[in-house]
Amino acid sequence: MRLSHDPPLDPTPGEARDALRRELLRPEYNDSDLLQRIVDRLRRWLDDGVSTTAEAPPLQTFATLLVAVLLVLALVWLLTRLRGSARVRRGGAVLGERGVSAAELRARAEAALAAGRHEEAVVDAYRALAVRAVERGRIADVPGATADEVARALVEASPDRAAGVPAAARLFDDVLYGDRPATADQARSVLALDDAVAGAR
Known part of the structure; x- marks a missing residue:
């Protein structure tokens, strides 16, 4: 009686490929939607912020919201100033073209x-x-x-x-x-x- 040195293949190669394909089709391997992960992360941050705010004293919550609103307003003001400056640079002053009669x-x-x-x-x-x-x-x-x-x-x-x-x-x-x-x-x-x-x- 001759003994084989190779282990028996159970399952066969075809069955192994099918099993691997079924395994990789499971939902936990396909949770790679970058946009969804970003949305989930933002939602967690927002939930954490709301829960922290709920536990904070009212005065501290008001001050935090006030600072956030002021930061947004400052950003909007800065962006409008930058756009206005870019327009002025593009157009030039009325008497800006030197040497033109x-x-x-x-x-x-x-x-x-x-x-x-x-x-x-x-x-x-x-x-x-x-x-x-x-x-x-x-x-x-x-x-x-x-x-x-x-x-x-x-x-x-x-x-x-x-x-x-x-x-x-x-x-x-x-x-x-x-x-x-x-x-x-x-x-x-x-x-x-x-x-x-x-x-x-």
């Missing part, structure tokens, strides 16, 4: 209007009006001047011809910093204001 800005505005780019036409037309006033010595050359500051200076310099300048300044701000669309009529009105106030033509 009023005539060049006026030509750019007219070309943008002809091409249907009304927002560019409004911005360049208002800048042309401001730069022309600087070139003629009517207002001071202040590189960081806002549209509103330029409007006030123009109204002081030419009160009889600058009545529409504050409205044009608001339009400039709305288009450049508020990302609002402009119409052809609005662009033409700023060009006409350049003519009236600065005597472009």
Whole structure:
């Protein structure tokens, strides 16, 4: 009688594969949904926080909630300030383009209007009006001047011809910093204001 040195295979290889497959299909091996685990962890943290708060004195609970609200408000304020700063950096100041003449800005505005780019036409037309006033010595050359500051200076310099300048300044701000669309009529009105106030033509 011959003895086999190999142990008997019980179960067979096929049966072992089936058993392993059934084992791996059990729910405890498939609990790998990352989103569900994150939600469960947050729920546990929230439950722990609520139970801790329930045991804390009312004054301490109120102070904790107040600090949390203030932190959220500070975060919202910081995000809005960062967005506003990014818009200002992207757009630039009214008199920010050094070395560009009023005539060049006026030509750019007219070309943008002809091409249907009304927002560019409004911005360049208002800048042309401001730069022309600087070139003629009517207002001071202040590189960081806002549209509103330029409007006030123009109204002081030419009160009889600058009545529409504050409205044009608001339009400039709305288009450049508020990302609002402009119409052809609005662009033409700023060009006409350049003519009236600065005597472009």
